[in-house]
Amino acid sequence: MKNRPTIGLLYPGYSAEDDYPALEQRLDGAVRLPLVHTSVGEDAHRVDALLDLGSAPRLAEGAKALSQYEPDAVMWACTSGSFVFGWDGAHEQVDGIAAELDVPVSSTSIAFADAIAHLGLTKVAVAASYPEDVATHFVDFMRKGGTDVLTMRSNGIITAAEVGTLGKDAVVSMIHAADVPEAEAVLVPDTAMHSLAWLDDLEEAAGKVVLTANQVTVWKGLDLIGDVPPLDGLGTLFRR
Known part of the structure; x- marks a missing residue:
């Protein structure tokens, strides 16, 4: 490198x-x-x-x-x-x-599958910004890659522009709403969502691994x- x-x-x-x-x-x-x-x-x-x-x-x-x-x-x-x-x-x-x-x-989609494999995880929850029909495609993609998606919570947001306005507290709320105790990680799949400045805070709030798109x-x-x-x-x- x-x-x-x-x-x-x-x-x-x-x-x-x-x-x-x-x-x-x-x-x-x-x-x-x-x-x-x-x-x-x-x-x-x-x-x-x-x-x-x-x-x-x-x-x-x-x-x-x-x-x-x-x-x-x-x-x-x-x-x-x-x-x-x-x-x-x-x-x-x-x-x-x-x-x-x-x-x-x-x-980014392939990166989610590879990151889960790298961390040795298998069971996840999905906190999706997307409408449910779109979010279901992500769940299917992850399952095709061998990940056990235990639960998915759709937030029904139509545009990337709106997702880009979400602050940290809103993202934490999405994570909490999607999470279940059995999940080893929560996936937040949208590069339209800010996250890179908040990752440690998101994991502290969740009490487990959080993987975001960016x-x-x-x-x-x-x-x-x-x-x-x-x-x-x-x-x-x-x-x-």
Whole structure:
């Protein structure tokens, strides 16, 4: 791994993208996180809109713009725009981006499955911002990857823009509403939701591992190019 690994981010639209430069600043440049906004047809947590959001032409356009940063690895920093394609489709999606850039590529949905495996967990609860029909696609995706989803709580939020306005207390409330004692972790799958400044607080409130979309995105980007360094303030995932 380079002294300053560069993880390129393809991020749809505008909602919680400021999580990433804020983290880069907190880490004093130890990791570079250049970000390109991919185009959005309609900001809606609706399956047809999400299939368009994650379409190959939109991602190829973003990848072309991201190439100027010479990333070591790239993350499609979007959960819903990857899991709606299903397990096989999500992997084909990142393979297409990798063919454009000739670097390792993954996505937030795949990162959730890989983070759970890395931590040796099997039973989780899901605190989803999405409407129930969209959230069910995430549950199906995780189960296809071998995770036992014990419970899922949908919060019915239609737009990424609205999710981006949620503060820490609202996220904690979502986690508590979804959690069950048997769950080893709570998953919070939406890169439109801020979380990177709150991870230790979220885990303290939950009393267990919490995995958020922006957290697993950064972790997987680093994992693609080498051993992930321990980083303070980013939850259990970055301490193990």
